[in-house]
Amino acid sequence: QVQLVESGGGLVQAGGSLRLSCAASGRAFNMYAMGWFRQAPGKEREFVAGISWDDAATYYADSVKGRFTISRDNAKNIVYLQMNSLKPEDTAVYYCAAARVPTTAQAMGVMNNHYWGQGTQVTVSS
Numbered sequence: 001q002v003q004l005v006e007s008g009g010g011l012v013q014a015g016g017s018l019r020l021s022c023a024a025s026g027r028a029f030n031m032y033a034m035g036w037f038r039q040a041p042g043k044e045r046e047f048v049a050g051i052s053w054d055d056a057a058t059y060y061a062d063s064v065k066g067r068f069t070i071s072r073d074n075a076k077n078i079v080y081l082q083m084n085s086l087k088p089e090d091t092a093v094y095y096c097a098a099a100r101v102p103t104t105a106q107a108m109g110v111m112n113n114h115y116w117g118q119g120t121q122v123t124v125s126s
Contacts, residue, residue, distance in 0.1 A: 001026050002024065002025070002026040002027055002098055002115040003024070003025045003026050004022055004023070004024050004096045004097075004098060004115060004116065004117035004118075005022065005023045005117060005118070006020060006021065006022050006094065006095070006096045006117045006118065006119060006120040007020070007021050007022075007023075007120060008020040008021050008120060009094060009120030009121045009122045010121075010122070010123070011123045011124075011125065012086055012122075012123070012124055012125070013124070013125050014086060014087055014088055014124055014125065014126050015085060015086065016086050016124070017082070017083060017084045017085075017086065018083045018086065018122060019080060019081065019082050019083070020036070020080065020081040020083070020094055020096075020120060020122070021078055021079075021080055022034070022036075022078065022079045022080075022081075022096030022117055023076075023077060023078050024077045024078070024079070024096075024098060025077060029074060029077040030053060030054075030074035030077075031053055031102070032053050032098055032099045032100075032101075032102065032103075033050060033051060033052050033053055033098075033099040033102075033103050033104060033105055033107070033108050034050070034051050034070075034072060034079040034096070034097065034098055034099070034108070035047065035048070035049060035050040035051065035070075035096075035097045035098075035099075035105075035108035035109065035114070036048040036049045036050075036070060036079075036081045036094060036095070036096060036097070037094070037095045037097055038090075038092035038093065038094045038095065038122075039092055039093050039095070039119075040089075040091060040092040040093075043092075045095070045112075046061065047061055047108065047109030048060070048061055048064055048068065048081070048094070049061070049064065049068055049069075049070035049081060050070065050104075050105035050106060050107075050108030050109055051070045051071065051072055051079065051105050051108075052104060052105045053102070055071065055072050055074070057104065057105045057106075058070050058105050059104075059105040059106040059108070059109065061109070063089075064083075064090075067083065067084050067085045067086075068081060068082065068083050068084070069081070069082040069084075070082075079096060081094070083122070086122075086124045087124060088124045088125065088126045089124075090122060090124050091122060091123050091124050092121075092122060093119040093120065093121050093122075094119060094120050094121075094122050095116055095117055095118075095119045096116070096117040097114035097115065097116055097117075098114055098115040099111070099114055099115075100113055100114060100115060
């Protein structure tokens with residue numbers, strides 16, 4: 001069983017930054033792609049960013065490209081999401097996801113049968 005625990009969410013003004021962390025346990029972390037998704041009130045959950053098992057490839061939604069950076073530390077079993085130049089429309093609950101099967105960073109956004117964390121709230125005020 002895989003456990004994912006997110007942290008780092010909070011309230012920030014537009015233009016500010018936050019870094020989310022996701023601590024993983026329960027299996028070999030460094031063998032699977034990871035990703036971040038988000039869900040705003042009244043909207044469906046959407047893909048934000050994905051990263052390959054070896055940190056060699058990343059993939060981003062167009063809405064966050066150039067502002068967000070996903071990274072991972074396989075020695076610590078942690079995946080990060082650095083969020084810069086935050087906008088009010090980035091307000092959402094952010095979820096960490098771990099692939100159940102070997103896949104690519106890009107494919108993380110297409111598949112949805114991942115392991116999920118409990119989510120962390122990010123609120124961006126205007």
